[in-house]
Amino acid sequence: xxxxxxxxxxxxxxxxxxxxxxxxxxxxxxxxxxxxxxxxxxxxxxxxxxxxxxxxxxxxxxxxxxxxxxxxxxxxxxxxxxxx
Amino acid sequence: xxxxxxxxxxxxxxxxxxxxxxxxxxxxxxxxxxxxxxxxxxxxxxxxxxxxxxxxxxxxxxxxxxxxxxxxxxxxxxxxxxxxxxxxxxxxxxxxxxxxxxxxxxxxxxxxxxxxxxxxxxxxxxxxxxxxxxxxxxxxxxxxxxxxxxxxxxxxxxxxxxxxxxxxxxxxxxxxxxxxxxxxxxxxxxxxxxxxxxxxxxxxxxxxxxxxxxxxxxxxxxxxxxxxxxxxxx
Numbered sequence: 648x649x650x651x652x653x654x655x656x657x658x659x660x661x662x663x664x665x666x667x668x669x670x671x672x673x674x675x676x677x678x679x680x681x682x683x684x685x686x687x688x689x690x691x692x693x694x695x696x697x698x699x700x701x702x703x704x705x706x707x708x709x710x711x712x713x714x715x716x717x718x719x720x721x722x723x724x725x726x727x728x729x730x731x
Numbered sequence: 732x733x734x735x736x737x738x739x740x741x742x743x744x745x746x747x748x749x750x751x752x753x754x755x756x757x758x759x760x761x762x763x764x765x766x767x768x769x770x771x772x773x774x775x776x777x778x779x780x781x782x783x784x785x786x787x788x789x790x791x792x793x794x795x796x797x798x799x800x801x802x803x804x805x806x807x808x809x810x811x812x813x814x815x816x817x818x819x820x821x822x823x824x825x826x827x828x829x830x831x832x833x834x835x836x837x838x839x840x841x842x843x844x845x846x847x848x849x850x851x852x853x854x855x856x857x858x859x860x861x862x863x864x865x866x867x868x869x870x871x872x873x874x875x876x877x878x879x880x881x882x883x884x885x886x887x888x889x890x891x892x893x894x895x896x897x898x899x900x901x902x903x904x905x906x907x908x909x910x911x912x913x914x915x916x917x918x919x920x921x922x923x924x925x926x927x928x929x930x931x932x933x934x935x936x937x938x939x940x941x942x943x944x945x946x947x948x949x950x951x952x953x954x955x956x957x958x959x960x961x962x963x964x965x
Contacts, residue, residue, distance in 0.1 A: 668743070671738050672735050700859035708864045708867040708871070709867045713950070716871055717874065
């Protein structure tokens with residue numbers, strides 16, 4: 648494994664753990680959703696570096712894109728319910 | 732606070748352990764195992780897809796992909812079944828419109844995302860990606876549309892029809908492989924064509940387009956079902 652990949656993986660690993668801690672400890676729900684999406688984004692870079700671009704695309708499309716959006720839709724619907 | 736820091740510590744320890752495993756224990760394999768060796772050396776002459784993963788997913792293990800699509804279909808129908816009941820009883824109240832920023836951005840992003848999704852699944856045999864990824868991108872576009880214009884409703888019947896027809900065509904192509912080529916889901920009944928061109932690799936682009944349409948319409952159907960559900964009045 649080249650030095651560049653190892654440095655990239657190290658940075659991504661630290662960022663993933665940081666996002667995970669942020670998602671768990673933050674009080675704001677939208678920040679937690681964004682942090683959970685960021686974990687997926689970093690994981691997809693992991694998959695790309697570890698030579699599986701198709702899994703990386705799936706992770707980026709479903710984990711980072713679809714589920715983050717879905718959480719926001721549901722968050723808005725529950726907030727609307729709470730207002731009534 | 733103590734509980735939170737304990738959780739953070741646990742996550743940190745788990746991450747360090749996992750990362751240690753990834754970096755320390757990962758060795759680049761010297762040679763492929765026998766199955767991978769077979770796929771890698773025979774795929775280009777037999778199937779002709781530039782992307783070996785696609786050849787494995789659609790042809791060699793096509794049955795597995797059919798099962799995956801079936802599982803997704805079951806999930807979509809169960810969600811539709813459970814969410815449908817509340818629709819009639821709830822009054823249709825005016826939902827607040829999405830913010831200006833969302834509405835404007837969605838006008839630019841939604842057509843682009845749909846085209847990107849179609850590109851991803853049509854080129855599934857040439858590039859990494861394929862039916863599932865393309866379908867998920869289309870689903871995200873529909874979700875963005877629903878998020879930006881809450882009052883806007885698309886007929887769900889169109890999605891149900893697309894889903895049914897594409898699933899039917901997928902199985903029909905599999906049966907055509909059984910009749911005209913080596914077996915169920917054998918894609919070699921169409922000519923292999925020139926490698927790296929759009930119309931190549933037998934029936935793989937056709938099958939992946941069908942999977943992409945099916946997954947996209949299923950995810951869109953789930954999202955529209957969720958978006959239409961009214962809160963319980965009692």
